[in-house]
Amino acid sequence: MFTRGNVWEYWPVFLHGLVLTVELSLIALAAGFVLGMAVGLARTYGPGPVRLLCTGFTETFRSIPPLLLFFGAFYGLTYATGLALSPFQASVIAMTLEASAFISEVVRAAFRSVDRGQWNAAQALGLRFWAALWTVIGPQAIRVLIPPTIGVYVAVLKDSSFASIVGLVELTRAGLLVRETVGDSLTVFLLLSGIYFAINFAISSGALALEARFRFAH
Template sequence: MYRWDFAPVLANADLLLQGLVNTLAVTGTALAFGIPLGLALALARLSGRRLLAWPAGFVIEFFRTTPPLVQLFWFFFALPVLIRVEMTPFMASALTFSIQSSAFFAEVFRGGIVSVERGQWEAARAIGMTPSQSMRRIVLPQAVKRMIPAFMERAIELMKTTTLVAIVSYADLLYQANEIAQKTFRPLEVFTVVAGIYFVVILMISLLARRLERRLAVSGESTVH
């Protein structure tokens, strides 16, 4: 019978905490840059101008369809060769997941924008608003409200995907767990605790997303997935 012993894990709790902080740092950075970049890509794709729509469409489809691990390797190993700048694990991870997330957020934004009834555009034009004013004051406020649950779901997927950064030696939660497991020879306990940490954090985000969905359902707003 296997004897569970969590004492070595508790003795290294500070490393797990630091790993969680680093995981949240990459996730937060990717969200901070990915959301506005995603909005820019969505607006470019919806602009109707080929010089904007086609490159934006290519970026969106490329980063949505290529494996995130391949993207991470490219930014960590290949990009420094091209730009002659040393890329730290955090820089490569943040850059990779910011751009990759922007491609998914672009589709969320696009879906939210096109879901707004055409009559809203026509009403804004009737009172003298320019297209940019209509987008900023009328369309986006309605679209963003509908997209909140989809944003939360995407944030959850992003956090789970960031476990890949351990491969480039970024000290996230998974990387620290692997270091502790090798040092203590207690992989079962270590990865059980790590799984529990991810479960608690992601469950909290999921519950928040569900609460927002219920509020939007009560208010009669549809959601975009």
């Protein structure tokens, strides 16, 4: 007979899944932020053809469901390139594409929210484009950028659970394996929910502190 106490005997399995989820998310979100920032700036300030290309990238990967991104990265890229991607590598690619698409839109909106007069003032001071972007426009856009970016991070972190469909034993998959072993679905699902809540709460709390610091500094 299965008992709820059996679940806690498998804490190393949950810990392994949690570490893998955090590692996967950190890599993908960091790469997604860099790529999203580049695409967002190109959409905002690039020449016409570049803006069109970057807009196509953003709209394409914003519209594809995460499930298809994971399948496409794992099976599609392997078929198209002949490279044998591991489940972890494919998951990083899928999450990076998802994060970058949404972050690029956030970046574009944040930089466009800065009043045009700020550009005029920077030009009047003799600042070149990149200097003005770095010293005048960027700091103001960052304050607008933080809250929606954290929202993207939380959503993408939760979507890391789709990595289980390509064979990666991240947190959700680890929980499902324990459930299949001990049969206590309720405890496993409550535990998984609590862990995801704790991670996202920590991210949101850190974002609020960072946002408050930027407001105080400026």
